[in-house]
Structures are given as structure tokens and as C-alpha cells.
Amino acid sequence: AQKVTQAQTEISVVEKEDVTLDCVYETRDTTYYLFWYKQPPSGELVFLIRRNSFDEQNEISGRYSWNFQKSTSSFNFTITASQVVDSAVYFCALISPVTDSSYKLIFGSGTRLLVRP
């Protein structure tokens, strides 16, 4: 069965600290995709990144970086020099095949990040 676990329910940091959000997944598929989404207090869900199972290169985008490790089934997200605007709930997600041509996204329970000034 496919599953995404975000063990950290809530994290609180002071501005400018680095913070890592953990994501552990389970799947029997050899081809799969992992995602991170951000949900700020305004409520919308914002797509941040997609990673496929064949690409284990780490990715950096500004202050955001992602560490994908198949050996530990983890896809962790690090925010460097956090800012108050980073305060949000962050969701990790995994694509699960429904049929040969259709998929559904399985979300973790989310990690609420609070960045204090």
C-alpha cells in the first residue's frame, strides 16, 4: 500500500534559522513521483516541487532545497534562513497509480511550520 508519513506535526523556529521538514513514503511501485505543497494561512495549496523516482539529484531553489533518498524512502525539505512568510502547512505527497493511465495523489498529514520574528 502507498503511504506518506510526515511525523512532525508542528515545528516552531525563529526567523533566520534553518529548518528541515521530514517526509517518509511507502510504495511498491518502481516508478513514482513525489511532491511538496505549501498551504499558507490564506488557505490555497501551492505546488512547490515534483521529483520522479529515477532522479535522486538534490534540488535547490533559492532558500528551498530537497533531499531525495530512495535508500531510506525519504524526501526531506529544507528551508534555509527561514522567514516569517514561510509560515504555512507543508504537505508531502506521492503519486499512486489507479489504472494504467490514471493516478491519484496521496498526501501526508502535513507539517505546520511557524516562523517567529
Place this chain on the structure above:
Amino acid sequence: DAGVIQSPRHEVTEMGQEVTLRCKPISGHNSLFWYRQTMMRGLELLIYFNNNVPIDDSGMPEDRFSAKMPNASFSTLKIQPSEPRDSAVYFCASSSTGTGGHEQYFGPGTRLTVT
């Protein structure tokens, strides 16, 4: 480019009334998803359409919920009759399976309150 459009943004209704939520996916996307988010249950997938055809409706809570996608640019989620426990934020998302990436883009959500 316009993102996923949902209406209304807020809906307050009385128990027993019919509620219809609307969604316009991103043009060119061939998959559409309806989710419900509550504090207790988090994000739940209700139903999923591919090329306007319902693929997986196992998440629809009960017969009071129904969804349609009459064409590629419009979908509705209907609750009849509504109950207080249906109060939640309902999100619509769309994606293009043709890109190989399958990332879903979400609308702003409809906050439903049933009193």
C-alpha cells in the same frame, strides 16, 4: 494563465439544503480532482475524473454526494441534503497526465458551512 477557478468561495447554508460547488480546471488539463479538507481528517480525495470520466469515487462519503463533469472545462460537486458534518473546505485540482509529471494545481477552495 488562469488557474483553477472555483465558485463560490464561501457558502453558508442550513442543514437539509442542497449545495452545488463549481470548478473550472486549467485549460488543457485532462484530470480533475475534488478534495475535502477538515481539521480532523486532513485532505481527503473525494472523486477523480480523467477525460471527463469518473475514475475513482471511493472517497465520496455517501449517496448525498454526487459529482459530474459534463465537459472538459466544468465540474460540479453536489451535496443533497447537506448536514453540519459536511462543513469543510472543498478543493478542486486539475492536472495533465500527458506531461508525465502529474502535479496537481489546486483552486482556492470553497469554504462550506452547514448550520
